[in-house]
Amino acid sequence: MELFGTLDDGTAVHRWTLERGGTRVRVLTYGGILQSVEIPDRDGVLDEVTLGYDKVGGYLADPAPYYGALVGRYANRIAHGSFVLDGVRHDLARNGGPHSLHGGERGFDKRVWDAEAVSPYGVRLSRVSPDGEEGFPGRLDLSVTYELDATGALRIGYEAAVSEAATVVNLTNHAYWQLGPGPHALRVNAERYTPVDATCIPTGELAPVAGTRFDLREARVVDTAYDHNFVLDGEATAAELYCPASGRLLTVTTSEPGLQVFTGGPRGGVALETQHFPDSPNRPEFPSTVVRPGEVYRSQTVYGFGVR
DSSP, X not given: OEEEEEOTTOOEEEEEEEXXXXXXXXXXXXXXXXXXXEEEOTTOOEEEOBOOOSSHHHHXXXXXXXXXXXXXXXXXXXXXGEEEETTEEEEOOOOBTTBEETTSTXXXXXXXXXXXXXXXXXXXXXXXXXXXXXXXXXXXXEEEEEEEOTXXXXXXXXEEEESSSOEEOBOEEOOEEOOSSSOOEEEEOEEEEEOBOTTSOBOSOOEEOTTSTTOOSSOEEOOSOOEEEEEEOTTSOOEEEEOTTTOEEEEEEESSSEEEEEOOOBTBOEEEEEESOTTGGGOTTSOOOEEOTTOEEEEEEEEEEEEO
């Protein structure tokens, strides 16, 4: 653990470095940001495979891409910045056009988290999101663990509980992956996706990918823009991203029902955000994101690394 920088109010931001199984990962206490992931290519050369900044000032000056950020209380969009829960309407910041995006104006990506080592290869971040933060109901006690296993895979475990009032929770990490130079091939284990309107809000349909550009069941070169949620099929690997030039391979497995594929970042890269579906608080037909007092939200995503 080392000092990475300070915020404008003097708050210290620390960086934790984890190394195991040929992988080196760096995590910031600011925003729970996955600041760096280094893995070897097919020749054994270690290099950076995520997008980010070398100084904390970069994240403060350019927050919109959410580089590597821990996103919540609700990842992705909530239509028109409001939802009704148990008969009560909750109004949120409309920071994504007419909608709430990634937790609001000052979501989890812009908070400083407490941190502690959980093993020689892991760090646990924690904080309390108070009742009413960014308009969301209920106090939320949170912890997120970043840990490397013996193979060098990165495991991210999310846990949250409410004690006073029900709320909605949808957490993810917003890393952009760039495994080397040149085109990448992407495979997503999904037979359906959630079509969206012109403002990226789901229509409610679960549409088949067959015969569309969303059919990624067989790997294809990422040569078109995506900002869409895919409905994952079962417990198999959710996605694979491969760079032929470097030979690096990224695999994604998750307990979540959805995967947002986003290729619209300003510096390239592919974001693979494991999640519940966008606008679920306003879509009772989607898997629920409601967490009630006495319940615990748990989610896990594993990013595995290899070469071909």
